[in-house]
Amino acid sequence: MNQLHPPVIDTPIDPAPRRPSRRSAVVPIREVGPEHRERIARHLLALDEHDRYLRFGYAAGDAQIRQYVDGLNFERDHVFGIFNRRLTLIAMAHLAYPNDFASAGFAEFGVSVAKHARGRGYGKRLFERAAIHAVNDGVQTLYIHALSENTAMLRIARQAGAVVEHAGSESQAHLSLPPATFASRVSELLADQVGQVDFGLKTAASQARQLLATVQEVRAAVRDGQHRSDV
Numbered sequence: 443m444n445q446l447h448p449p450v451i452d453t454p455i456d457p458a459p460r461r462p463s464r465r466s467a468v469v470p471i472r473e474v475g476p477e478h479r480e481r482i483a484r485h486l487l488a489l490d491e492h493d494r495y496l497r498f499g500y501a502a503g504d505a506q507i508r509q510y511v512d513g514l515n516f517e518r519d520h521v522f523g524i525f526n527r528r529l530t531l532i533a534m535a536h537l538a539y540p541n542d543f544a545s546a547g548f549a550e551f552g553v554s555v556a557k558h559a560r561g562r563g564y565g566k567r568l569f570e571r572a573a574i575h576a577v578n579d580g581v582q583t584l585y586i587h588a589l590s591e592n593t594a595m596l597r598i599a600r601q602a603g604a605v606v607e608h609a610g611s612e613s614q615a616h617l618s619l620p621p622a623t624f625a626s627r628v629s630e631l632l633a634d635q636v637g638q639v640d641f642g643l644k645t646a647a648s649q650a651r652q653l654l655a656t657v658q659e660v661r662a663a664v665r666d667g668q669h670r671s672d673v
């Protein structure tokens with residue numbers, strides 16, 4: 443963090459957002475593992491320069507993004523994703539733990555939503571999904587690094603009750619999390635199941651579409667063959 447300016451602490455929530463949002467009540471979110479590395483890379487590589495700057499704190503180049511993705515430690519950290527019906531990862535969150543988590547007790551949250559999918563509440567839902575996981579993991583404080591210009595991210599953090607400290611162009615939000623309860627565990631279990639079922643249905647639909655396309659290709663080839671033999 444840039445400490446040139448003394449930090450200014452604030453908590454107020456910005457007035458009405460500039461962007462109208464299209465929200466749906468349930469957003470299926472799935473925890474993703476190493477088998478989704480390529481999808482994660484594609485999602486991050488599609489971010490433009492400014493978004494990369496907002497996400498990583500610097501305008502990460504393609505090689506740096508590849509390095510970040512290759513270095514994701516799925517044993518220690520958690521990555522949550524939202525997929526569209528073509529199984530493209532359109533939004534993802536990274537809940538990162540320090541190596542000494544047992545004594546440190548904190549985690550860090552990072553998120554990105556594909557441009558075309560913004561303003562639908564995905565960023566906020568991913569934050570909630572990661573936060574409930576963090577609660578169940580015993581995280582005491584969740585940190586979010588954001589640029590001070592990042593109204594959407596800071597809004598999500600403030601709405602969750604985080605304290606935001608500004609230090610010049612950068613801000614750091616920290617949210618104190620409550621201890622895990624039976625309800626928090628059940629709520630995560632349900633969220634997991636919704637995410638799994640949604641991914642399963644989308645996978646089946648995608649396979650059915652591919653099968654249909656193959657059948658149509660075969661039919662067209664047969665028709666073509668018949669047509670030629672008729673001539």
Ligand SMILES: CC(C)(COP(=O)(O)OP(=O)(O)OC[C@H]1O[C@@H](n2cnc3c(N)ncnc32)[C@H](O)[C@@H]1OP(=O)(O)O)[C@@H](O)C(=O)NCCC(=O)NCCS
Binds near residue numbers: 592598
């Ligand atoms: C920050 C980001 C994840 C937000 O994702 P999103 O899905 O568009 O956010 P949501 O739709 O959940 O909106 C969250 C809140 O911010 C508000 N908001 C969204 N875009 C906004 C904008 N451009 N200006 C002001 N407020 C905005 C929403 O209205 C919503 O507030 P509400 O619940 O009171 O209506 C997304 O803009 C992004 O990927 N940015 C690039 C990467 C980045 O900045 N990551 C964060 C740093 S780790």
